[in-house]
Amino acid sequence: MKIRPKHLNKGDTVGIIALSGPINLESLQRNISLFTDMGLHYKLGKTIELNEHDFEETDEAWVHDLHQMIEDPEVKGIFCATDRYGAAKIADKIDYSLLTEHPKIFWGFSDITFLHIAIQQYSNVVTFHGPSLSKELDEQSKKMFYQLFSPFEIYYDETISPLESLIPGSVRGEFIGGNLRRIVDTLGTKFEIDTRDKILLIEDEELSIEEIDRMFNHLRLAGKLKGACGFVIGRLGNGDVEENALSLIKEYLLPYKKPTVARFNIGHSTPNIGIPLGVDVILDADEKLLRFLPGVE
Known part of the structure; x- marks a missing residue:
């Protein structure tokens, strides 16, 4: 804990x-x-x-x-x-x-x-x-x-923003991650992200499809996608860029059959919903719900 x-x-x-x-x-x-x-x-x-x-x-x-x-x-x-x-x-x-x-x-x-x-x-x-x-x-x-x-739970559902379920299922785990480029930057260092049995948040500013493909492949080869128990995808671009990005991400994540929900306004978006990292969350891809335990005591 x-x-x-x-x-x-x-x-x-x-x-x-x-x-x-x-x-x-x-x-x-x-x-x-x-x-x-x-x-x-x-x-x-x-x-x-x-x-x-x-x-x-x-x-x-x-x-x-x-x-x-x-x-x-x-x-x-x-x-x-x-x-x-x-x-x-x-x-x-x-x-x-x-x-x-x-x-x-x-x-x-x-x-x-x-x-x-x-x-x-x-x-x-x-x-x-x-x-x-x-x-x-x-x-x-x-x-x-x-x-x-005050220590209260946070519920992120479609009353905050429209969400898209990419892979069904429900899971509970520790919430980690953030900016895609910086997550990849940790690989090979003493600070390398540990995704084992954790729910991974991925977001970034608008990236090209080539950049997203390269970084997701890097995470795949490093075992970080296989190790995670679920995925929360923030905004990665607008319009066609985001549509193509989510199609690519789904291709990477489908083999692992881990609950995945996308289009969260967490990170480079307006609004930018502040959330705690390191707490347990429940990700329900069927109900399109992300529920956080309190970040403070």
């Missing part, structure tokens, strides 16, 4: 850092009011002030910022403001025991997928796959931050 961080209370302080490329401060200012609206205080990490050149120069600042937020007793949650590139460069420099000793909410997506996988393997802590503060947030995406205030 993964360690669930404690839930937030009004009046708590959260930390905002940039571990994946520099942030546009105007974008941050548009979204930072979300925390004050929720009754929270916030601290900005030093990485928020780094510009493009600084990010090319130093990884130490990223690690120091993360460690400082984890060790700060006032900070109850850590939110990644950016999701562009580079988070994997610090994965082998993080002291994962710090987060095990001080389990806190860790929130981000896209490029941050690499750190989600690393934290769950080496800290054994539940993390949260949700929109970064560099994106414009719609109201439904904002509402998902409120799951951090």
Whole structure:
């Protein structure tokens, strides 16, 4: 069982850092009011002030910022403001025991997928796959931050968005994964994703069919598709691109006969529904339902 961080209370302080490329401060200012609206205080990490050149120069600042937020007793949650590139460069420099000793909410997506996988393997802590503060947030995406205030279950069904069942069946398992490119990036490293008996989330920005084919074949050859017990497919593109992508994905997954549902608005989509990683979920491909246990205690 993964360690669930404690839930937030009004009046708590959260930390905002940039571990994946520099942030546009105007974008941050548009979204930072979300925390004050929720009754929270916030601290900005030093990485928020780094510009493009600084990010090319130093990884130490990223690690120091993360460690400082984890060790700060006032900070109850850590939110990644950016999701562009580079988070994997610090994965082998993080002291994962710090987060095990001080389990806190860790929130981000896209490029941050690499750190989600690393934290769950080496800290054994539940993390949260949700929109970064560099994106414009719609109201439904904002509402998902409120799951951090109370341990309640999340139900994702077709009242949130139309879903497509690719392979029937129902299964319960630990929920892992995220961005397709970053999942593949873990292969062959000490942070290689372990999909055995787990339900794998796969999403990404619009990719070409050739890219999707190459990466799914890589996962197949690495045994990651065979090992999983179910698949949740987020958005991978629009229109014909997504239709062709889902046909290709179905070809890859049909031989394993594992429950699979697609078109979840989790990741690069609007809305971007924030969800916990590392908790048990029930995936029912017949009813087109994904049910999450709470991510906080």
